[in-house]
Amino acid sequence: xxxxxxxxxxxxxxxxxxxxxxxxxxxxxxxxxxxxxxxxxxxxxxxxxxxxxxxxxxxxxxxxxxxxxxxxxxxxxxxxxxxxxxxxxxxxxxxxxxxxxxxxxxxxxxxxxxxxxxxxxxxxxxxxxxxxxxxxxxxxxxxxxxxxxxxxxxxxxxxxxxxxxxxxxxxxxxxxxxxxxxxxxxxxxxxxxxxxxxxxxxxxxxxxxxxxxxxxxxxxxxxxxxxxxxxxxxxxxxxxxxxxxxxxxxxxxxxxxxxxxxxxxxxxxxxxxxxxxxxxxxxxxxxxxxxxxxxxxxxxxxxxxxxxxxxxxxxxxxxxxxxxxxxxxxxxxxxxxxxxxxxxxxxxxxxxx
Amino acid sequence: xxxxxxxxxxxxxxxxxxxxxxxxxxxxxxxxxxxxxxxxxxxxxxxxxxxxxxxxxxxxxxxxxxxxxxxxxxxxxxxxxxxxxxxxxxxxxxxxxxxxxxxxxxxxxxxxxxxxxxxxxxxxxxxxxxxxxxxxxxxxxxxxxxxxxxxxxxxxxxxxxxxxxxxxxxxxxxxxxxxxxxxxxxxxxxxxxxxxxxxxxxxxxxxxxxxxxxxxxxxxxxxxxxxxxxxxxxxxxxxxxxxxxxxxxxxxxxxxxxxxxxxxxxxxxxxxxxxxxxxxxxxxxxxxxxxxxxxxxxxxxxxxxxxxxxxxxxxxxxxxxxxxxxxxxxxxxxxxxxx
Amino acid sequence: xxxxxxxxxxxxxxxxxxxxxxxxxxxxxxxxxxxxxxxxxxxxxxxxxxxxxxxxxxxxxxxxxxxxxxxxxxxxxxxxxxxxxxxxxxxxxxxxxxxxxxxxxxxxxxxxxxxxxxxxxxxxxxxxxxxxxxxxxxxxxxxxxxxxxxxxxxxxxxxxxxxxxxxxxxxxxxxxxxxxxxxxxxxxxxxxxxxxxxxxxxxxxxxxxxxxxxxxxxxxxxxxxxxx
Numbered sequence: 001x002x003x004x005x006x007x008x009x010x011x012x013x014x015x016x017x018x019x020x021x022x023x024x025x026x027x028x029x030x031x032x033x034x035x036x037x038x039x040x041x042x043x044x045x046x047x048x049x050x051x052x053x054x055x056x057x058x059x060x061x062x063x064x065x066x067x068x069x070x071x072x073x074x075x076x077x078x079x080x081x082x083x084x085x086x087x088x089x090x091x092x093x094x095x096x097x098x099x100x101x102x103x104x105x106x107x108x109x110x111x112x113x114x115x116x117x118x119x120x121x122x123x124x125x126x127x128x129x130x131x132x133x134x135x136x137x138x139x140x141x142x143x144x145x146x147x148x149x150x151x152x153x154x155x156x157x158x159x160x161x162x163x164x165x166x167x168x169x170x171x172x173x174x175x176x177x178x179x180x181x182x183x184x185x186x187x188x189x190x191x192x193x194x195x196x197x198x199x200x201x202x203x204x205x206x207x208x209x210x211x212x213x214x215x216x217x218x219x220x221x222x223x224x225x226x227x228x229x230x231x232x233x234x235x236x237x238x239x240x241x242x243x244x245x246x247x248x249x250x251x252x253x254x255x256x257x258x259x260x261x262x263x264x265x266x267x268x269x270x271x272x273x274x275x276x277x278x279x280x281x282x283x284x285x286x287x288x289x290x291x292x293x294x295x296x297x298x299x300x301x302x303x304x305x306x307x308x309x310x311x312x313x314x315x316x317x318x319x320x321x322x323x324x325x326x327x328x329x330x331x332x333x334x335x336x337x338x339x340x341x342x343x344x345x346x347x348x349x350x351x352x353x
Numbered sequence: 354x355x356x357x358x359x360x361x362x363x364x365x366x367x368x369x370x371x372x373x374x375x376x377x378x379x380x381x382x383x384x385x386x387x388x389x390x391x392x393x394x395x396x397x398x399x400x401x402x403x404x405x406x407x408x409x410x411x412x413x414x415x416x417x418x419x420x421x422x423x424x425x426x427x428x429x430x431x432x433x434x435x436x437x438x439x440x441x442x443x444x445x446x447x448x449x450x451x452x453x454x455x456x457x458x459x460x461x462x463x464x465x466x467x468x469x470x471x472x473x474x475x476x477x478x479x480x481x482x483x484x485x486x487x488x489x490x491x492x493x494x495x496x497x498x499x500x501x502x503x504x505x506x507x508x509x510x511x512x513x514x515x516x517x518x519x520x521x522x523x524x525x526x527x528x529x530x531x532x533x534x535x536x537x538x539x540x541x542x543x544x545x546x547x548x549x550x551x552x553x554x555x556x557x558x559x560x561x562x563x564x565x566x567x568x569x570x571x572x573x574x575x576x577x578x579x580x581x582x583x584x585x586x587x588x589x590x591x592x593x594x595x596x597x598x599x600x601x602x603x604x605x606x607x608x609x610x611x612x613x614x615x616x617x618x619x620x621x622x623x624x625x626x627x628x629x630x631x632x633x634x635x636x637x638x639x640x641x642x643x644x645x646x647x648x649x650x651x652x653x654x655x656x657x658x659x660x661x662x663x664x665x666x667x668x669x670x671x672x673x674x675x676x677x678x679x680x681x682x683x684x685x686x687x688x689x690x691x692x
Numbered sequence: 693x694x695x696x697x698x699x700x701x702x703x704x705x706x707x708x709x710x711x712x713x714x715x716x717x718x719x720x721x722x723x724x725x726x727x728x729x730x731x732x733x734x735x736x737x738x739x740x741x742x743x744x745x746x747x748x749x750x751x752x753x754x755x756x757x758x759x760x761x762x763x764x765x766x767x768x769x770x771x772x773x774x775x776x777x778x779x780x781x782x783x784x785x786x787x788x789x790x791x792x793x794x795x796x797x798x799x800x801x802x803x804x805x806x807x808x809x810x811x812x813x814x815x816x817x818x819x820x821x822x823x824x825x826x827x828x829x830x831x832x833x834x835x836x837x838x839x840x841x842x843x844x845x846x847x848x849x850x851x852x853x854x855x856x857x858x859x860x861x862x863x864x865x866x867x868x869x870x871x872x873x874x875x876x877x878x879x880x881x882x883x884x885x886x887x888x889x890x891x892x893x894x895x896x897x898x899x900x901x902x903x904x905x906x907x908x909x910x911x912x913x914x915x916x917x918x919x920x
Binding site: 010012096234235236237238240242243244245246247248249250251264266273274275276277278279280281284285290292294295310311320323324325326327328329331333334 | 355356357358359360361362363364365366368369370371372373421423425426428466467468469611612613614615616617618621660664667
C-alpha cells in the first residue's frame with residue numbers, strides 16, 4: 001500500500017494530424033549530398049561483420065536524434081556490454097505535434113527495417129522491434145503492426161513514455177535507437193551516403209501546411225518556414241517538442257541540427273498570471289519518477305539547496321509534466337531541472353578539473 | 354515578428370487556480386439557493402457581506418505585506434462564502450465579519466497569503482466565533498421562519514439536533530427532512546443531498562480528490578457504528594452522526610482545502626482518518642457540539658509532518674527490504690538510466 | 693562615509709545593555725517565559741503581578757549567583773539556579789500581596805513555576821559564562837530583560853482583560869467581553885502579533901538613527917585617523 005506508484009505522467013492531446021498523414025517532404029539543398037569515399041555500397045542480403053557496420057556509422061557521422069550521441073559510439077558501447085540486448089527502433093513520438101520519427105518509419109519502411117537489422121547485426125543480437133506510443137487517438141490511419149517482418153510494439157502509458165521503456169520493458173534489456181538514425185544507417189550502408197539531412201515536423205497553429213520534412217542539416221528556421229508557409233504571425237517559435245523544446249528568438253539565425261525534432265510556430269494570447277502555489281499536489285501525482293516537485297519547488301524558492309537531496313532531485317528527468325499540470329502556471333520543471341544541473345552535472349565537472 | 358521566450362513546457366493544462374476556485378464557488382452557490390429557500394433573503398445578504406469583508410481584508414493583507422494585488426485570485430471569495438454557511442441564519446452581521454476577519458487576517462495573511470497558510474481560514478474563523486459567542490453561534494432558528502433583514506433577530510432560537518445528541522438524547526428528524534435539510538442547523542450545512550451532489554461534482558471535476566474526504570467520512574461512520582452516543586440503531590447512529598451539524602459540510606469543503614491538506618496520497622488518507630477520529634473524539638468528550646472545525650485545525654497543523662513521514666516511508670521500506678535481502682527484485686523506485 | 697568604528701562600537705556596547713526592552717526582548721524575540729504570558733496573564737493585574745514577581749525573583753537570584761559564581765562548578769548550575777530562585781519566590785509571594793489578596797490564587801500554579809522560568813536560567817548562565825562579569829552591567833542588563841518581560845505581560849494582560857471581560861484593573865469599561873480572549877490560544881496569538889509589532893518598531897528605530905545618535909555619527913566621521 002505504501003510503495004510509491006510510478007504511474008504518473010500526463011495524458012496529452014496529441015494534435016499529430018495532419019502532419020503525420022502527409023508524405024515526408026524533401027527539402028534538400030542541391031549540393032547537400034555527400035558520399036563516403038573509397039568504399040563500395042553493400043548489396044541487399046549481404047552480411048557485414050559488426051565492426052564494419054560501426055565503422056560505416058562512424059564515417060557517415062550518424063547522430064542518434066534521441067539524445068544527440070553518435071550512433072557508432074552507442075553501438076560500440078552496446079557491443080562491449082555483455083548483455084543480450086533487444087534493439088528497439090524508437091518511434092515514441094509522445095509529445096504533441098511531433099511525428100518526425102513515426103512519419104519516416106511509415107513512409108520509408110524498407111530503410112527503417114534494414115537499418116534496424118543492421119543495428120541488431122552490429123550488436124550481435126536477433127531480438128529487435130519498433131516501439132511506438134499507443135495513446136494517440138487522432139491518427140487517420142492506424143500504425144502498422146509489422147514493418148518488414150519486424151514487430152511494432154505499442155507502448156501504453158502517459159507522457160513521458162520513455163519511463164515506460166525502461167520500466168515495462170526492463171526484462172528485455174532495451175537498447176533504443178532512433179528511427180531516423182536507423183534510416184540514415186541503412187542509407188550509409190547500402191547507398192554510401194553521409195548523414196547530411198534530418199527529419200523534422202513543422203507544425204503549430206500558424207503553419208499553413210503542417211507536415212514532416214527531410215531537410216539539410218544547417219538550414220535556418222526561416223527557410224523551412226518559407227517552404228511550409230505561415231498562415232499567421234506567430235508569437236512563439238519552438239525548436240523541439242512543446243513539452244521540452246526551447247523558444248527561439250531569431251528564426252533567421254537558428255539552424256536545425258540532427259536532434260531538432262520539430263519546429264513549431266504558435267500563436268497564443270495568454271496573459272501572465274501571478275498565481276502562487278496553492279499546494280494542490282497535482283505535480284506529485286503527475287511526476288513520472290515519483291519525486292515531489294511541490295517540496296522541491298518550495299525548497300528552491302527558499303534557497304534551501306541542501307534539502308534537495310532529501311527529495312531526490314537527482315531523479316528528475318526534466319520531462320515537464322509537473323509544469324504542464326500546475327494550475328498556478330509555475331515554472332516547476334525548469335527550476336528543478338536547473339537545480340539538479342547545478343548540483344550534479346556542474347558539480348561533477350568541477351571535481352574532474 | 355514579435356517572439357516571446359518562455360520556459361518549456363509550452364503547452365499548459367487549461368485549468369488554473371482561478372478555475373479551481375470557480376469550481377468551489379459553483380458548488381457553493383446551490384447551498385446559498387437552499388439557504389434562501391429556507392431562511393429568506395437574509396441568507397443571501399449574509400453571504401454577500403461575508404464576501405465583501407473577505408475580499409477587503411485579503412486586499413488589505415496583501416498590501417500590508419507589500420505584494421502585488423491579484424484580483425483574479427478568488428480564494429478570499431471562497432472563504433467569504435463558506436463562513437456564513439457554517440453559521441445560523443440568525444447570526445448578526447458583526448459576527449460574520451469577525452469570523453471572516455479572523456480567518457483572513459490571523460490565519461491566512463500573516464503566514465504569507467494564498468497557499469502559505471497552515472490553518473484553514475474558514476475553520477479558524479468559525480472556531481473563533483464559536484468560542485467567543487457560543488450562545489449566538491450554536492442556537493439556530495427553525496427553517497422557514499421569518500427573519501428580519503437587519504438588526505437583531507426576534508425569531509425563536511433553539512439548539513440543533515447535534516446538541517441533543519451531545520447531551521445523550523435522541524434527536525427526532527424525519528429521514529426525508531434530513532436529506533432535504535429541513536431541520537435546525539447551520540445555514541448551509543444541513544442540505545445533505547445538495548452537499549453530496551457538490552461532492553460528486555468536485556470529485557468528477559477533480560478539484561478535490563477522494564483521498565481525504567472518503568476516509569474521513571468512512572472513519573466517522575465506523576466510529577458511529579461501533580460507539581453510538583445514545584440509544585439508537587446502527588443506521589440511525591450513522592445518519593445522525595454524519596448528517597446533523599456541520600460534519601458533512603466540513604468533509605466536503607473544509608478538509609479538502611488543497612492548501613492545508615498534505616500532498617502525498619498516503620499522507621492524505623492518514624490525514625482524513627486522523628481528522629475523522631479527532632472529530633468523533635471531540636463529539637464524545639468535547640464541551641461543544643461543534644467538533645469538526647477544531648479537529649480540522651488540529652490535523653492542519655499535522656499535515657506537513659504527515660507529508661514528511663510519507664516522503665521518508667518508501668526509502669524506509671526499501672531499506673528494510675535490503676536489510677532482509679529481498680530488495681533487488683522489486684526495486685523500481687530508482688530507474689537507473691535517465692533519458 | 694568613513695566612521696570611526698571605535699566610537700560606534702562603544703556606543704553599541706552601551707546600547708546592548710538596554711536591548712532587553714525592545715530589540716532583544718526575552719519574550720518577543722527570545723521566545724522565553726512564554727507559558728506565563730499565555731496562560732495566567734489574563735488581566736492587567738495579573739500582568740503587573742507577574743512583572744513584580746519576576747523582578748523580585750530574577751534580580752536577587754542574579755545577585756546571589758554573582759557572588760557564588762566562583763564556588764559553583766558548571767554541572768551544578770541546573771540545580772542551584774532554580775533553588776536560589778525558589779528562595780526568592782517566598783519574598784515575591786509577600787511582595788505581590790498588596791496588589792490584591794487573591795492575586796497568587798489567580799496566577800495559580802504558574803506563580804510557583806516562576807523559578808523554573810527559562811528567562812531566569814538564561815540570565816544567570818549568561819552571567820556565569822562571562823569571563824569577568826561586572827556587577828553593575830549584569831544587573832542593568834537583567835533589569836532591562838525583566839522590564840521587557842513586564843511590558844509584554846502588562847500589554848497582553850491588559851488587552852486580554854479589556855476584550856475578554858470588558859474591564860480594566862477590575863473597573864468596567866462599558867464593553868461586553870468576548871470569552872475567547874481569556875483562553876490560552878488568544879495569548880499565543882497576541883504574543884505573536886506583539887512580536888511582529890516589536891520587529892516593526894525596531895526596524896523603525898534603526899531607520900531613524902540606526903541605534904546611534906546622529907550627532908555621534910558626525911563626530912565619529914570627523915575623528916577618522918589620518919593614516920587611514
